[in-house]
Amino acid sequence: MLDSPLEAPANAPMVSLRDLSVTFSGGRKPVHAVSGVNLDVGRGEVVALIGESGSGKSVTLRTLLRLHPARRTVIGGQVRVAGRDVLALSHSELMDYRGKVASMIFQEPLLAMDPVYSVGAQIIEAIRRHEPVTVAQARERALELFERVRIPSPERRLLAYPHELSGGMRQRAMIALALACRPQLLLADEPTTALDATVQIQILLLLRELQRDLGLSVLFVTHDIGAAVEVADRIAVMYAGRIVEEGTARELIRAPRHPYTIALLKSRAHGAMTRGTRLVTIGGAPPDLSALPPGCSFAERCSLATQTCRVSQPSVITIAPGHRASCFHTDVTASSTPALPT
Numbered sequence: 001m002l003d004s005p006l007e008a009p010a011n012a013p014m015v016s017l018r019d020l021s022v023t024f025s026g027g028r029k030p031v032h033a034v035s036g037v038n039l040d041v042g043r044g045e046v047v048a049l050i051g052e053s054g055s056g057k058s059v060t061l062r063t064l065l066r067l068h069p070a071r072r073t074v075i076g077g078q079v080r081v082a083g084r085d086v087l088a089l090s091h092s093e094l095m096d097y098r099g100k101v102a103s104m105i106f107q108e109p110l111l112a113m114d115p116v117y118s119v120g121a122q123i124i125e126a127i128r129r130h131e132p133v134t135v136a137q138a139r140e141r142a143l144e145l146f147e148r149v150r151i152p153s154p155e156r157r158l159l160a161y162p163h164e165l166s167g168g169m170r171q172r173a174m175i176a177l178a179l180a181c182r183p184q185l186l187l188a189d190e191p192t193t194a195l196d197a198t199v200q201i202q203i204l205l206l207l208r209e210l211q212r213d214l215g216l217s218v219l220f221v222t223h224d225i226g227a228a229v230e231v232a233d234r235i236a237v238m239y240a241g242r243i244v245e246e247g248t249a250r251e252l253i254r255a256p257r258h259p260y261t262i263a264l265l266k267s268r269a270h271g272a273m274t275r276g277t278r279l280v281t282i283g284g285a286p287p288d289l290s291a292l293p294p295g296c297s298f299a300e301r302c303s304l305a306t307q308t309c310r311v312s313q314p315s316v317i318t319i320a321p322g323h324r325a326s327c328f329h330t331d332v333t334a335s336s337t338p339a340l341p342t
Contacts (some may be wrong), residue, residue, distance in 0.1 A: 010082050014217035015041035015064065018204070019077035022059050022241075026072040029290035033059040035241040037077075041185070046218040047213055048228035050264070051238035054286055057221040060109075061187050063234050064219070065098055081186055100130045105188045106210040108172035114163040120158030121171045125179050130181040145176035149206060170201040172206070179210065180232050186211070188220045192227060216228075224263055229253060234322070237261045240297035241285050247323035257317075257325040257333045259302045296327070304329045 019176050042046045049057040062068055063075060066086060078160040079086040082101055085290040089097055104113035114122060120142050127138040128259050139158070147188040161168055171191060178186060187209065208231050218232035222228050228251045230236050236246040237260060245258040256262045268279045284301035287293055293313050299305040306328070314328045327333070 012080075013040040014043045014045070014082060015219060016080040017060070017077065018080075019078060020060065020063065020077040021074075022063055022068065023074045023076075024055075024068075024072055024136075025074065027290070031072075031289045032292055033241055033289055034063070036236075037241075037243055038122055039221055039236055039243060039246070043184075044211075044215050045234065046208070046220060046232045046293035048220045048222060048224055048229050049238055050225055050235060052223060052282075052286060054289070055238040057223075057238050058189050058239040059241075061104070061189050061219060061221050063146045064102055064185075064187060065104060066094060068199055071137055096130070099126055099181045099183065101183060102185040102187060103178040103181065103189045104189060105171075105174050105178045106189040109170040110175065113170075113177075115162055118159050118161055119165065120160075123158075123173075123177050126177060126180045141180070142176070145179060146173070149173075149176045150181075151176070154254070161261070165249070167195050168202065171195060171199075171203055175203075175206070175210070179214070182214075184217060186216045186218045188218060190222055191220075192222075192224075200227070201230075203279045207231060225268055236242075237264070241289060242326065243295065243323040244298065244327070247315050248317070251320065252321045255319075255334075257319050257330045258298075259304055259329070259333060260298050261302075261325075262333060265312065270334075304332055 010199060011196065017037050017039045020037040021032070021036055024031040024033060039047070043070050049060065051057055060182070063079060064081060076313055077085060084097070086097070113119065123142040123145065124135060124138040126133070127133060140250060143154055146157060151169060151172050152263065155241050157165065157169065157173070165173060165222055175285040191207070192203050193201065200249055204227055207218070210216070220228065220231055232249050233251045234242045234247065235249050239260050245256065245261045252261065253265070256265055263282045268295060282301060287300070293299065293310065294308065296302070296305070296314055299309040302309070311317065314326045316324050316326050317330050318324050
């Protein structure tokens with residue numbers, strides 16, 4: 001059985017990733033989806049991972065639950081959650097760990113939930129897997145969870161199948177399922193991507209409220225920097241499997257120092273734009289993860305790139321306490337970056 005979560009040192013981070021690498025085989029060449037990631041998530045802290053599609057955000061998230069196919073995946077480095085070495089867990093320990101210590105809100109609940117069972121039955125099953133309670137007790141907990149995530153007519157919705165719920169209701173049910181066994185760590189994989197703007201805001205506010213009420217640690221994956229600012233205490237920017245900048249949400253928005261972070265901020269729509277203004281785009285495309293360049297992966301798309309950038313990996317520069325960037329040109333970006341609208 002899994003050790004008690006209370007045995008982890010109180011001052012230890014909830015999540016500690018050290019030199020994490022994830023490589024997928026099975027194709028013509030190995031794909032280096034994550035390379036040398038170092039990241040901490042404190043207890044009760046919300047950290048957002050942002051970046052373009054294919055940057056390694058979801059791969060990092062799923063590694064925390066060891067959801068990648070074991071035969072085709074090589075994971076290196078260290079992954080610790082609540083003081084435990086996740087990569088060393090046996091199969092039975094992993095089954096106890098998933099849902100009870102760390103739980104995930106998947107991007108598309110219609111695919112994540114079993115279509116042949118009602119939503120309530122799936123939540124009841126999850127609760128009874130981890131706790132010695134009766135069906136009636138588990139059902140009562142499921143009903144409380146539905147009320148907490150503000151699903152209307154919760155008793156009727158417990159009997160509904162996933163396809164019978166709207167997108168927003170399915171996402172709320174997915175959140176209830178993720179919280180069913182009172183996890184310490186909540187992993188949210190782009191939970192608002194498939195929703196319309198109004199429902200997105202509702203889900204983001206709900207997640208932030210639940211996080212504060214329950215004292216959860218949250219690792220939130222998104223490509224929407226606006227959503228990250230809405231919910232996160234800190235933001236880590238990923239590009240081509242690496243974290244290129246990390247800092248508090250306030251610091252990263254006000255004083256970004258990596259050219260990729262600056263490009264992401266410039267390319268978003270904001271309230272100061274006038275009608276007819278063209279969005280700024282990031283030229284080029286991310287590198288092939290099966291043939292990463294020897295230097296900075298962003299060099300071919302960066303206006304500041306030099307020959308040094310193309311042949312050498314930049315070291316991590318500390319900009320301010322808690323604010324770091326991996327770039328040779330942080331002095332240039334500091335002096336030339338215009339004020340960005342928030």
